[in-house]
Structures are given as C-alpha cells and as structure tokens.
Amino acid sequence: xxxxxxxxxxxxxxxxxxxxxxxxxxxxxxxxxxxxxxxxxxxxxxxxxxxxxxxxxxxxxxxxxxxxxxxxxxxxxxxxxxxxxxxxxxxxxxxxxxxxxxxxxxxxxxxxxxxxxxxxxxxxxxxxxxxxxxxxxxxxxxxxxxxxxxxxxxxxxxxxxxxxxxxxxxxxxxxxxxxxxxxxxxxxxxxxxxxxxxxxxxxxxxxxxxxxxxxxxxxxxxxxxxxxxxxxxxxxxxxxxxxxxxxxxxxxxxxxxxxxxxxxxxxxxxxxxxxxxxxxxxxxxxxxxxxxxxxxxxxxxxxxxxxxxxxxxxxxxxxxxxxxxxxxxxxxxxxxxxxxxxxxxxxxxxxxxxxxxxxxxxxxxxxxxxxxxxxxxxxxxxxxxxxxxxxxxxxxxxxxxxxxxxxxxxxxxxxxxxxxxxxxxxxxxxxx
Amino acid sequence: xxxxxxxxxxxxxxxxxxxxxxxxxxxxxxxxxxxxxxxxxxxxxxxxxxxxxxxxxxxxxxxxxxxxxxxxxxxxxxxxxxxxxxxxxxxxxxxxxxxxxxxxxxxxxxxxxxxxxxxxxxxxxxxxxxxxxxxxxxxxxxxxxxxxxxxxxxxxxxxxxxxxxxxxxxxxxxxxxxxxxxxxxxxxxxxxxxxxxxxxxxxxxxxxxxxxxxxxxxxxxxxxxxxxxxxxxxxxxxxxxxxxxxxxxxxxxxxxxxxxxxxxxxxxxxxxxxxxxxxxxxxxxxxxxxxxxxxxxxxxxxxxxxxxxxxxxxx
Numbered sequence: 001x002x003x004x005x006x007x008x009x010x011x012x013x014x015x016x017x018x019x020x021x022x023x024x025x026x027x028x029x030x031x032x033x034x035x036x037x038x039x040x041x042x043x044x045x046x047x048x049x050x051x052x053x054x055x056x057x058x059x060x061x062x063x064x065x066x067x068x069x070x071x072x073x074x075x076x077x078x079x080x081x082x083x084x085x086x087x088x089x090x091x092x093x094x095x096x097x098x099x100x101x102x103x104x105x106x107x108x109x110x111x112x113x114x115x116x117x118x119x120x121x122x123x124x125x126x127x128x129x130x131x132x133x134x135x136x137x138x139x140x141x142x143x144x145x146x147x148x149x150x151x152x153x154x155x156x157x158x159x160x161x162x163x164x165x166x167x168x169x170x171x172x173x174x175x176x177x178x179x180x181x182x183x184x185x186x187x188x189x190x191x192x193x194x195x196x197x198x199x200x201x202x203x204x205x206x207x208x209x210x211x212x213x214x215x216x217x218x219x220x221x222x223x224x225x226x227x228x229x230x231x232x233x234x235x236x237x238x239x240x241x242x243x244x245x246x247x248x249x250x251x252x253x254x255x256x257x258x259x260x261x262x263x264x265x266x267x268x269x270x271x272x273x274x275x276x277x278x279x280x281x282x283x284x285x286x287x288x289x290x291x292x293x294x295x296x297x298x299x300x301x302x303x304x305x306x307x308x309x310x311x312x313x314x315x316x317x318x319x320x321x322x323x324x325x326x327x328x329x330x331x332x333x334x335x336x337x338x339x340x341x342x343x344x345x346x347x348x349x350x351x352x353x354x355x356x357x358x359x360x361x362x363x364x365x366x367x368x369x370x371x372x373x374x375x376x377x378x379x380x381x382x383x384x385x386x387x388x389x390x391x392x393x394x395x396x397x398x399x400x401x402x403x404x405x406x407x408x409x410x411x412x413x414x415x416x417x418x419x420x421x422x423x424x425x426x427x428x429x430x431x432x
Numbered sequence: 433x434x435x436x437x438x439x440x441x442x443x444x445x446x447x448x449x450x451x452x453x454x455x456x457x458x459x460x461x462x463x464x465x466x467x468x469x470x471x472x473x474x475x476x477x478x479x480x481x482x483x484x485x486x487x488x489x490x491x492x493x494x495x496x497x498x499x500x501x502x503x504x505x506x507x508x509x510x511x512x513x514x515x516x517x518x519x520x521x522x523x524x525x526x527x528x529x530x531x532x533x534x535x536x537x538x539x540x541x542x543x544x545x546x547x548x549x550x551x552x553x554x555x556x557x558x559x560x561x562x563x564x565x566x567x568x569x570x571x572x573x574x575x576x577x578x579x580x581x582x583x584x585x586x587x588x589x590x591x592x593x594x595x596x597x598x599x600x601x602x603x604x605x606x607x608x609x610x611x612x613x614x615x616x617x618x619x620x621x622x623x624x625x626x627x628x629x630x631x632x633x634x635x636x637x638x639x640x641x642x643x644x645x646x647x648x649x650x651x652x653x654x655x656x657x658x659x660x661x662x663x664x665x666x667x668x669x670x671x672x673x674x675x676x677x678x679x680x681x682x683x684x685x686x687x688x689x690x691x692x693x694x695x696x697x698x699x700x701x702x703x704x705x706x707x708x709x710x711x712x713x714x715x716x717x718x719x720x721x722x723x724x725x726x727x728x729x730x731x732x733x734x735x736x737x738x739x740x741x742x743x744x745x746x747x
C-alpha cells in the first residue's frame with residue numbers, strides 16, 4: 001500500500017513537472033504594445049504571420065504618439081504597474097529609460113547572438129554596464145533632400161550625383177544656397193533662429209563623431225569643435241539663406257509641400273523624412289524632390305549622420321516576457337519581417353542582413369525615379385558613433401537649443417552661448 | 433449644566449460645538465462631519481498627501497524610479513543658480529504686468545456696461561464675451577498659432593491690406609509675450625467679467641440712484657462708488673490672475689509647439705510649465721518638487737502683498 005502511494009506521488013510530481021516544462025515552452029497569453037509605428041506590422045499582415053507561428057499569443061496594440069509613450073511609460077515604471085509588454089522607444093530617449101533602475105528588462109542573454117547584425121551605433125543607447133535593454137528597429141541615415149525644380153530654375157544641375165558633388169562640404173553647400181537665393185529668391189532650408197530645436201546642429205555634430213559629452217563622461221557642449229560647428233551653421237544665418245519657419249508647424253509644411261514663393265529648396269534630414277514628404281507633407285508634389293548625399297563637415301570627412309530611429313524594449317513589469325521577446329525577435333531580427341515593413345513605410349531597417357535585398361535598388365517615382373534607398377543604405381553603413389544621445393539627452397538638448405537661439409538672434413557669441421549652456425548642464429547633471 | 437460663555441459672544445447662544453443637552457448637538461455634529469467627509473477624504477488623498485510627499489521629495493534627487501536619495505538643501509542651491517527658473521519667474525511677472533491691468537479694466541468696464549438693462553441685447557453680449565472661456569484651450573491656442581504666423585497668418589494678411597509691415601507675432605521674445613497676453617485676454621475676459629457682474633449685483637441700486645440724484649456723472653459713480661465697493665471682487669480677480677499668469681501651460685504648449693511652450697529664447701516659459709518639464713520631461717522629480725516649493729513661497733508672498741494693499745478694508 002505504502003509503496004503504491006509513494007509511486008503514485010512520484011508519478012504525479014513527474015507529470016506536473018513535465019506539464020509545467022511543456023507549458024513554458026510555447027509563449028502564450030496576451031501582450032500589449034505601446035508605440036506609434038506598429039501600422040507597418042498591422043497593415044502588412046506581419047501580425048497575422050506572427051500569430052500563425054505563435055497561435056497562443058494575442059497581440060493588443062495601443063497607439064500613443066512618442067511624447068505620450070514616454071510619459072505613460074515613465075508613470076508606469078514609477079507606479080510599479082501599468083506598463084506594457086513591448087514598448088517603442090526612440091534612441092534619443094532610450095538611454096534615459098535605461099538609466100531608470102528596474103524600468104526595462106535586461107535582454108543581454110537574448111540579444112548576445114544579434115549584436116553584430118545591427119548597425120553598431122544603435123546599441124550605444126541600449127547598453128549600460130555591459131547589459132542590453134532594447135533591440136534596434138530602424139535607422140535614421142541623414143541625406144540631403146533637394147527640390148529639382150528650384151535647382152533647375154537657379155541654373156544648377158538637378159541630378160543626384162552632380163548635386164552631391166556640388167554640396168560636397170558645408171562650405172560648398174553654402175555657395176549653392178547663395179546661388180539659389182540670388183537667382184530665384186528661394187530660401188535654402190528652414191532653420192528658425194528664435195525657435196531653433198537644435199536638430200540640424202545635432203546632425204552636424206553627429207557626422208563628426210562629436211556630441212554633448214565624451215567617453216570619460218565630461219560635458220563637451222562648449223568644446224572648441226562644438227563651438228566651431230555652431231559657427232559654421234551661423235554662416236548660413238549671416239548669408240540670410242534660411243527661412244524662419246518653425247519646425248513641425250503648418251508654415252513649415254507649406255514650405256516643403258508647396259510651389260509658391262516661400263517654398264524652400266532643400267532639407268538635410270533622415271530617411272524617414274523622405275517618407276513623410278512622400279505620404280503627406282508633399283504628397284501633391286511627386287517627381288519634384290530629389291535625394292543626394294549630405295555635405296561633409298570638411299573636405300574628406302564622412303557624409304553620414306543619424307537622426308532619430310527607434311527600438312523595442314520590454315518593461316520589467318511585463319509578466320509575459322517570453323511572448324514579448326518572441327514578438328520582438330519575429331519583427332526585428334528576421335530579415336523578411338524588416339523588409340516587409342520597409343516596403344510599407346520606407347523606414348530603413350537597422351538590421352544589416354536586409355541590405356542585400358533587391359528592394360533597395362528600386363527606383364522611387366516620388367523622387368523622380370531616383371534610387372534614394374541605395375543612398376540610405378550607403379549612408380547607414382557609414383554612420384559614426386556619436387555622443388549626442390544619452391541618459392540626459394532631453395536636458396542637454398533643452399539648454400543647447402536655447403544657446404543656439406541666443407547665438408542665432410545675435411544676443412551673444414557662439415562661445416558664450418555654449419559656455420553658458422555647458423555650465424548649466426554641468427551643474428544640473430553633476431557631470432564635469 | 434455649566435455653560436462657558438466668552439465675553440464677545442451673546443449670552444443666549446452657547447458657543448458652537450458645546451453640547452446643549454446631552455448628545456443632540458454631538459449627534460448633529462457627527463452627521464455634519466459625515467456629510468463633509470468625502471471632500472476631506474479626497475483632499476487628504478489627492479491634495480494633502482501629494483503636497484506633503486512633494487515637500488519630502490524636494491529634499492531629494494529622485495528620478496521617479498528606485499530608491500529616494502536625500503540631498504538636503506542642495507536643490508535650493510541649484511535653484512538659486514537656475515537661469516531658466518528665474519527667467520520663468522520674470523516671465524510670469526511680465527505677463528502679469530501686461531495682462532492684469534488690461535483685464536481688470538476691461539472686465540470691470542464691460543461688466544458695468546452690460547449690467548445695465550438699458551443696453552439692448554445685453555444678454556447676447558454677455559454670452560458672446562463668455563464663450564471663449566468655454567472653448568477648448570488647445571484648439572483655441574492652435575488656431576491663434578495659425579492666425580499669428582508671420583508668413584501666412586491672417587493677422588499679418590489683414591495688416592498687409594493696410595500696408596502695415598508684417599508683425600513677427602510669435603518670433604521674437606516681446607512679441608511672443610504680447611501674443612500670449614492677447615490669447616489669454618481673449619480666453620479669460622468672459623470669466624472675469626462674469627465675476628465682476630456678480631460683484632456688481634451686490635451693490636444696492638439705491639446708492640447709484642442717490643448719487644445720480646445728487647448730480648454725479650456716470651464716470652464719477654464708477655470711480656467713487658463702484659470701484660471702492662467692488663474692492664474684494666477686484667482683489668479676487670487680481671489674485672486669480674496672478675496665480676494664473678505663473679501657471680500658464682496649455683496656452684504655451686499650443687502657441688509655441690516648436691519650443692515645447694518655452695517660446696523664443698525661453699521668453700514665455702512659466703514656472704508651472706518649467707516644473708512639469710523638469711519632472712516629466714527630464715525625470716528630475718526631486719528637483720521639480722523643490723522648484724514647486726520655492727515657486728509656491730514666492731507666489732504666496734506676492735499674493736500676501738496684494739492682500740495687504742487691497743484688502744485691508746475688508747478684514
């Protein structure tokens with residue numbers, strides 16, 4: 001009798017253990033996603049494909065614009081509850097969240113085999129003390145968008161290669177701008193003085209491998225190189241070739257999407273801007289915008305920088321991390337998924353194994369049948385590592401933007417403006 | 433029953449709270465407490481606790497996550513050197529000076545005019561002036577931002593018809609402040625006018641009639657009777673405007689989206705917005721709480737001054 005009971009007990013325990021083990025094998029349950037770019041997965045059937053492979057997982061997408069995503073995630077982490085299972089975070093703000101202890105899940109183990117597959121610079125903001133907390137999604141290689149019709153009206157060539165040669169450096173780009181201003185009266189690009197958001201400045205820093213701090217963690221906002229970069233931008237203000245339209249406002253859109261007198265001739269921005277131009281800002285102007293390489297800061301330097309780009313992370317509060325990781329791996333680490341998304345929204349995948357796909361050599365009718373994707377690819381491979389983003393990015397960007405505004409409106413010199421910003425940043429962050 | 437009666441109170445009424453006979457007063461008190469308790473409960477949870485927690489946090493450098501690290505008064509030291517905070521206080525004062533006299537005058541004059549039933553359609557005017565107050569501020573701010581755009585906005589287009597050079601409404605620090613004041617005036621005039629109207633209705637008509645009989649002109653009535661009697665209401669409106677000037681938030685974020693409400697060269701940022709940015713933008717909750725405490729003290733002092741100079745007749 002006793003032996004039978006013991007055997008029964010052992011059998012029960014073994015069965016229980018087996019079922020637990022097997023139960024854990026297949027991810028299951030519902031995962032909640034927070035972000036603003038999941039339409040590239042919904043509209044292309046990727047979510048359905050994911051469900052086909054993981055039938056026990058339900059996917060719930062909550063669309064929040066970036067600002068709301070960051071605020072809600074920060075509140076959820078603070079409150080200890082309410083966080084989603086997967087969250088979209090731009091590189092610019094990722095380091096800030098990684099710095100919040102216990103907010104994001106340590107994904108080092110899962111991510112180790114993938115480290116070499118993505119653009120190197122994307123891992124900087126996801127890493128802290130040797131651990132990784134997010135997976136790269138898309139990149140923002142910066143290029144020069146230019147209006148072919150305005151270039152032609154100014155007597156300049158309008159094909160991509162020649163324009164790339166003409167604007168080989170910021171100095172020669174300035175000459176191009178002056179020509180356009182003289183011949184046609186059009187402004188070269190929008191760079192508001194009083195409402196500057198430091199975006200173009202950060203691009204210029206990035207391409208030189210500079211940033212707001214150095215490897216030792218010291219603040220470099222007022223370094224001679226940073227000051228020189230600002231002064232180079234100042235030359236464009238002095239030559240009066242830029243427009244005062246404030247970014248992401250209606251007049252700014254009107255300049256980019258119209259053919260009137262106030263339309264602007266070019267724009268130095270990341271590849272996702274091309275998507276915006278195509279789909280809504282300049283949707284009525286197909287065939288008129290072109291894509292060239294962005295100018296180098298100085299002769300012989302690299303013609304590549306990054307602006308933006310997102311990642312996906314798993315908040316520590318998630319109680320369905322297996323399913324969440326399965327989702328991230330499916331959507332970001334597989335070339336097919338990334339290519340499908342790219343075909344839909346033109347956001348350049350950070351996954352380098354996708355770069356051999358023929359889709360990148362397809363001509364784009366919106367850009368007058370040029371092949372901008374080749375340029376994006378080429379640029380993405382050359383993006384240097386820079387220290388623009390970081391845990392205190394919002395704070396630093398705020399101070400630097402104000403400094404640029406003070407310099408641009410003629411209040412102080414570039415050195416003084418940046419010195420004051422640096423002083424404020426050092427005091428508020430405790431960095432040297 | 434021995435009743436303790438204090439000299440200043442009438443001997444026929446017991447002091448409040450003192451039992452009359454056994455537990456009746458006590459029972460009444462208990463019911464009273466019960467009925468007002470929801471408010472106090474909610475206030476304790478959502479008002480008092482956050483206030484106290486904020487005070488505690490102001491002594492730390494907490495980033496919203498993890499352990500709270502206390503640093504004593506170091507935040508105060510940082511605040512004293514914080515250029516942007518003092519700029520925001522300065523902006524608050526400037527906006528207050530630009531906005532309040534105009535608003536007080538306009539709301540009072542309009543209230544006096546529209547108080548008289550002899551004005552045709554006075555109800556219609558009151559409604560029209562009040563309507564901006566109930567419009568959504570985000571929508572209103574966004575529309576004003578479109579109207580005030582220096583290149584393509586309607587305001588400059590109208591000015592162009594009269595051959596006036598385009599005004600950089602939102603592009604320079606001073607113009608931005610004036611534009612902000614225009615928006616705030618438009619939005620809040622109706623509210624303050626209604627408060628003034630309510631105040632006017634407490635002034636007995638006999639006073640005005642008597643004055644008219646004695647030969648006073650409407651202007652004299654306005655300055656000698658109306659304004660002095662309206663002192664408490666004016667003070668109330670003044671205090672609201674003061675606090676409001678320093679707390680502007682929605683107006684800023686919808687008028688100046690490119691700078692997240694700060695305006696050109698931080699010319700329009702207010703302490704309210706600054707505290708929010710520090711806490712929820714930069715994750716510096718300890719510092720934001722400290723700024724809130726300092727800001728509270730400063731505004732409290734300002735309001736105390738206002739009460740001293742305007743309220744002494746009515747204490």
